[in-house]
Amino acid sequence: MSDSRPLAVFLMGPTAAGKTDAAIALYERLGCELISVDSAMVYRGMDIGSAKPSALELKRAPHRLIDIRDPANPYSAADFRQDALCEMRQISQSGKVPLLVGGTMLYFKQLVDGVANLPAASPEIRTQLDKRWREEGLLALHRTLAEVDPEAGKRIHPNDPQRTLRALEVYYASGRPMSELWAEQEASTFPWRVVSIALAPENRGVLHQRIAQRFALMLEEGLIDEVAALKQRDDLHLGLPAMKSVGYRQVWEYLDGEIDHTALLERGVIATRQLAKRQLTWLRRWKELHWVDSQHTHALDNVLKLVRESGA
Known part of the structure; x- marks a missing residue:
């Protein structure tokens, strides 16, 4: 029996695996409409540390659910589900395929599983x-x-x-x-037929190297200044989910004088590696997942093939 539900593509993977480049290619070659699945990119003013697509990249391939919330106002997985479902309905009704790209695995899970009708805390x-x-x-x-x-x-x-x-x-x-x-x-049945793709290097050493290089580049590109600007605000503090994001917490501690620059670099890389490990753990539990080695010569072609074969 054929599945008549509209198609949606999930492009997942650990941080620094190259998901943004692949998503832009899918937008340009197949016309998929992009929805960001990232708990840091939703916040305005958090660009460098979240590895947010550049203004040029966003002009080439617009991403929905980026820069939609002030960092002083927490954004939950339930908020994401509500917003993502709205965007997905609009995209499907226009005849396009929604492509959800990111590494916040809790958002993906909440989106598919829904929110149980549990009573509020008493x-x-x-x-x-x-x-x-x-x-x-x-x-x-x-x-x-x-x-x-x-x-x-x-x-x-x-x-x-x-x-x-x-x-x-x-x-x-x-x-x-x-x-x-x-x-x-x-x-309950999710209203879309989903093809789930994980983009990640088979060699974890390569991923660790990319993470170290990218965090060092973030510091060179002005991450410290970015956090300093956020830190000047009276309504932001380390207790907020936005400021707990990987990289931002470590730079905040550096600006407070708790650690030196060497420790900042070390802790930022370690925290990012721990994030990638958690993301991979989530992915190994994901059902019907297609793994693509991001270091393979034809990685992008392999992703495109999977999406085309799914009916996009």
């Missing part, structure tokens, strides 16, 4: 549960969870306080097991 119930945790211990709470919601009890580790407490909170607030709400969410 301070009263959480206070009661915290009291029980202190008095009875976490294992006792997990045993209660296993009684009222056996499926959640199996999926949540007995030593995971955050998820155990949240599952009990959901049960007491809604009167329904969290596993039922999970099942309802998983049963």
